[in-house]
Amino acid sequence: MGQGQKGSSDQEKKAMKKRSGEGPAPEDGQKCRVCRFPLLVALLQLLLGVAVAAVAFLMLAISPSLLARETPHWAGIILCLVSILGFILYCITSVPDERNSVQFVVKLLYFVLCSIGLVISVLAMAFAGHHYTQTGNLSCKSAGEDCVCKLDPSDPVARIFTYRLVSDCEEITGTLTMYFLIQIILNLAQALVCVVGAFIMWKHRYQVFFAGLQICSPSSRQWEKV
Incomplete structure (x- = not known):
């Protein structure tokens, strides 16, 4: 009886050491990879950009007179670059404890760019909101090939906006106003996606950790993940 108990105890110890040396199960590794960077976030960033x-x-x-702050193509291009970096991060093999320097640098760069993308999206949304309100109150009339607009036609010193190569002023008061509204919606979505991307990076870095509690014998190297 004693020899049987001893043999079964030795077998249990060997099995325990074997499990501790094998590392995480394939399902855990795949789960970690998905949590590390969801592919959906990068796709949304690319589409919105x-x-x-x-x-x-x-x-x-519509008119070459529009300024860069009125046509925020720069906000979309920057978000496209952020999404490309996200795809690169997704393709990098995940290494525990960030022992891979490339993985750490790309993660840090992606977090920083997501934060910058958030600020830029909010800035573009503020510009679009201001110009949306402004163009909705303009009174315009055609002047040759241009369109001349005023905020208050009765005010002789009111600011004048001249849009070159616009023969139909309806494009300013109608079409351009609609485009500003679309920009507000798209940049708001961009900002939310950047917040999600930055939060995922922060959560993976600071909320997934090991407590340092051994759940087996001192010789075992299994740790409890919390």
Whole structure:
């Protein structure tokens, strides 16, 4: 009886050491990889970035007089670059404790760019909101190939906005105003996606850790994940 108990105890110890040396199960590794960077976030960033840039170039086609703050193609291009970095991060093999320097640098860069993308999206949204309110109150009339607009026609010293190569002023008061509204919606979505991306990086770095509690014998190297 004693020899049987001893043999079963030795077998249990060997099995325990074997399990401790094997590392995480494949399901855990795949789960970690998905949590490390969801592919959906990068796809949303790419689609929104392309949409913002496309709408901005459509706005620029109305009149070459529009300024860069009125056509925020720069916000869309920057988010496209952030999404490309996200795809690169997704393709990098995950290494525990960030022992891979490339993995750490790309994660840090992605977090920083997501934060910058958030600020830029909010800035573009503020510009679009201001110009949306402004163009909605303009009174315009055609002057040859241009469109001349005023905020208050009865005020002789009111600021005058001249949009070159615009024969139909309806494009300013109607089409351009609609584009500004679309930019507000797209940049708001961009900002939310950047917040999600930055939060995922922060959560993976600071909320997934090991408590340092051994759950087996001192010789075992299994740790409890919390």
